[in-house]
Amino acid sequence: MLKEERMSMILREINIHNKVLISDLSQKLDVSEDTVRRDLQELANSNQVIKVRGGALSKSYSAYSYHEQDIYAHREKIIIARKAVELLKDGMLVLISGGSTNLEIARLVPPHLKITFLTVSLSTAMQLLEHPNSDTIFLGGQLSKSARISVGGEVIGKLAEVRPDICFIGTNGIDAIAGITESDWEVVTVKKAMIQASGKVVLCTIAEKLNSIQKIKVCDVSQIDLLITELNPLHDTLAPYWNTGVQII
Amino acid sequence: MLKEERMSMILREINIHNKVLISDLSQKLDVSEDTVRRDLQELANSNQVIKVRGGALSKSYSAYSYHEQDIYAHREKIIIARKAVELLKDGMLVLISGGSTNLEIARLVPPHLKITFLTVSLSTAMQLLEHPNSDTIFLGGQLSKSARISVGGEVIGKLAEVRPDICFIGTNGIDAIAGITESDWEVVTVKKAMIQASGKVVLCTIAEKLNSIQKIKVCDVSQIDLLITELNPLHDTLAPYWNTGVQII
DNA sequence: AACAAATTTGCAAATTTTTGCGGTTTTTTG
DNA sequence: CAAAAAACCGCAAAAATTTGCAAATTTGTT
Numbered sequence: 001m002l003k004e005e006r007m008s009m010i011l012r013e014i015n016i017h018n019k020v021l022i023s024d025l026s027q028k029l030d031v032s033e034d035t036v037r038r039d040l041q042e043l044a045n046s047n048q049v050i051k052v053r054g055g056a057l058s059k060s061y062s063a064y065s066y067h068e069q070d071i072y073a074h075r076e077k078i079i080i081a082r083k084a085v086e087l088l089k090d091g092m093l094v095l096i097s098g099g100s101t102n103l104e105i106a107r108l109v110p111p112h113l114k115i116t117f118l119t120v121s122l123s124t125a126m127q128l129l130e131h132p133n134s135d136t137i138f139l140g141g142q143l144s145k146s147a148r149i150s151v152g153g154e155v156i157g158k159l160a161e162v163r164p165d166i167c168f169i170g171t172n173g174i175d176a177i178a179g180i181t182e183s184d185w186e187v188v189t190v191k192k193a194m195i196q197a198s199g200k201v202v203l204c205t206i207a208e209k210l211n212s213i214q215k216i217k218v219c220d221v222s223q224i225d226l227l228i229t230e231l232n233p234l235h236d237t238l239a240p241y242w243n244t245g246v247q248i249i
Numbered sequence: 250m251l252k253e254e255r256m257s258m259i260l261r262e263i264n265i266h267n268k269v270l271i272s273d274l275s276q277k278l279d280v281s282e283d284t285v286r287r288d289l290q291e292l293a294n295s296n297q298v299i300k301v302r303g304g305a306l307s308k309s310y311s312a313y314s315y316h317e318q319d320i321y322a323h324r325e326k327i328i329i330a331r332k333a334v335e336l337l338k339d340g341m342l343v344l345i346s347g348g349s350t351n352l353e354i355a356r357l358v359p360p361h362l363k364i365t366f367l368t369v370s371l372s373t374a375m376q377l378l379e380h381p382n383s384d385t386i387f388l389g390g391q392l393s394k395s396a397r398i399s400v401g402g403e404v405i406g407k408l409a410e411v412r413p414d415i416c417f418i419g420t421n422g423i424d425a426i427a428g429i430t431e432s433d434w435e436v437v438t439v440k441k442a443m444i445q446a447s448g449k450v451v452l453c454t455i456a457e458k459l460n461s462i463q464k465i466k467v468c469d470v471s472q473i474d475l476l477i478t479e480l481n482p483l484h485d486t487l488a489p490y491w492n493t494g495v496q497i498i
Numbered sequence: 499a500a501c502a503a504a505t506t507t508g509c510a511a512a513t514t515t516t517t518g519c520g521g522t523t524t525t526t527t528g
Numbered sequence: 529c530a531a532a533a534a535a536c537c538g539c540a541a542a543a544a545t546t547t548g549c550a551a552a553t554t555t556g557t558t
Contacts, residue, residue, distance in 0.1 A: 004301045140389020
C-alpha cells in the first residue's frame with residue numbers, strides 16, 4: 001500500500017468517526033503503531049487533523065463545529081448513511097438535500113463511484129468536493145440563513161430542468177397520516193420541488209423523528225419510495241408505516 | 250511497444266484505479282521499473298498525475314490534497330480586508346469571488362450594513378451567512394474541485410443577468426504589463442464574466458503576488474478600478490502600477 | 499537501404515526515504 | 529507515588545529513487 005493511500009484512508013476514517021485510535025489504525029492498516037503515529041504527526045503538521053495522545057481528532061470536530069451542532073445522534077446517522085450509500089451506482093445523477101444525515105451520506109460515498117451530485121446545501125457540497133471521482137453541481141439561489149441551503153424561485157426553476165435517478169432528503173417530521181412535515185416555508189417549497197423532480201425519493205431520518213408533526217406539509221408518506229432509519233424495518237416503532245406503500249430498510 | 254502507447258496505458262490504469270504501483274506496471278507492461286518511474290515522472294511534470302513514492306495517484310484523488318486551512322499571510326490579508334470593507338455601503342449589490350483574501354473580507358463586513366452579496370465560492374458563502382443583516386445569493390453551477398467555486402456556463406449566464414455595484418476579486422498573478430493572470434481556465438472564464446458584469450472592479454492581493462505572471466490572462470490592469478494591497482500606495486513595489494490608470498489604496 | 503544523431507531503455511552503484519523495533523523518557527491514571 | 533500507556537529516539541533493514549553510463553531503438557537524411 002502506498003503511503004499516501006494509507007494516509008488518505010486515515011483521513012477518511014477520521015472524517016467518518018471524527019476520531020481515530022492509533023492502535024485501531026495499526027491493526028486495520030497492518031503497519032506498526034509507530035508508522036501510524038508518524039502519519040498522524042504529518043497530517044497534523046499540515047493542519048489536516050488534530051493530534052492527541054493515543055490518536056487524532058477531526059479538525060471539524062473542534063474548530064469547524066461552531067455551526068454544526070455537535071452532530072446529534074451521530075451513531076444513528078452513520079447507520080442510516082451506510083444503508084443509503086448502498087443505493088448508489090456508477091453513473092447516477094443524485095440529488096441530495098441538506099441536513100446532518102445527508103452530510104453523513106456525502107461523507108460515506110464510496111471513493112470508487114463515479115456519480116454526478118446535485119445539491120442545494122453548502123456543507124453537503126463542500127463534503128462532496130472531497131470525493132475523488134464524482135462531479136458536484138450546486139443549484140444556486142438565495143441562501144437561507146437557518147437551513148444553509150439555497151431556496152426560492154431560482155432553485156425551483158433549476159429543479160424543474162433536471163431528472164435525477166434518486167433523491168435523498170431528510171426531515172424533521174414524519175407521521176404515517178400527516179405525512180412529511182417541516183417548519184420552514186422556503187425549505188418545504190424546495191423539498192416539494194426535489195420530490196417532484198426525482199425518479200426515486202429516499203427519506204433518511206432517525207427514528208426519533210418518526211411520528212412527529214411540524215406545521216407545514218411537504219408530501220404524503222406514499223410519495224416517498226424508500227424510508228431509511230437506523231432501526232430494523234420490522235421494529236415496532238415502524239409499524240404505522242408498514243401499510244403506507246413505502247419501502248422500509 | 251511505443252512509449253506513448255505505454256504512457257496512455259498508464260494513464261488509463263490510473264483513471265480506472267486512482268492509483269498505480271510501479272512494481273505492478275513494470276510487470277504488466279514488461280519494462281523495467283526505471284522506465285515506469287521515468288514515465289510517471291513525465292506525466293507528473295505535465296500535471297497529469299501525482300507522483301508519490303512507489304507509484305502515482307490520480308489527480309482527482311484529492312485525499313492527499315493540501316487544502317490549506319491555515320491562511321497564508323493572514324496578517325497581510327486582514328490589512329487588505331480592512332481597506333476593502335470601507336468601500337461597502339448600505340443597499341449595495343456586491344459580487345465577491347473565492348480565495349482566502351475574499352474570505353477575510355467576508356469575515357470583516359461590518360454587522361450593521363445591509364448588503365446583498367453574490368458569490369460563487371462555497372466558503373465565502375458560508376462566511377457571509379454569519380452576517381446578521383445581509384442577504385447572500387449563491388450563483389450555482391458545476392463546482393471546481395481545485396478552486397472550490399462554481400464554474401461553467403451556468404454561472405456565466407447568471408453573471409450576464411446581474412449588475413453589481415462593486416466586485417471583489419483576488420488573483421495569483423498580476424503584472425503591470427501582462428495584466429491579471431491565472432492558471433485555471435475555468436476560473437479565468439468566471440473572473441472575466443465577473444469583471445464584465447460589475448460597475449466597479451476591486452482587485453485584492455498581497456504584495457507577494459505583484460509582478461508574478463501565470464499562464465492564462467484574465468484582463469489588463471487598466472480594467473481594474475481599484476487595487477488593494479497591504480502596502481502603502483506609495484511603496485516602491487507598487488511603482489510599476491502608478492501609471493496604469495488603476496487607483497491604489 | 500544505410501547510417502549518423504537523438505532518444506529511449508536497462509542496469510548497477512550510491513543515496514535517500516520509509517518502516518519496524520528495542521530501549522528510554524514522558525504523560526496519564528488510579 | 530507507581531504502574532501502564534503512549535511518545536520519543538536512534539538505528540538498521542528494506543524499499544524506492546537518483547545518477548551515470550552503455551546498449552538498444554527510433555528518427556531523419558541522404
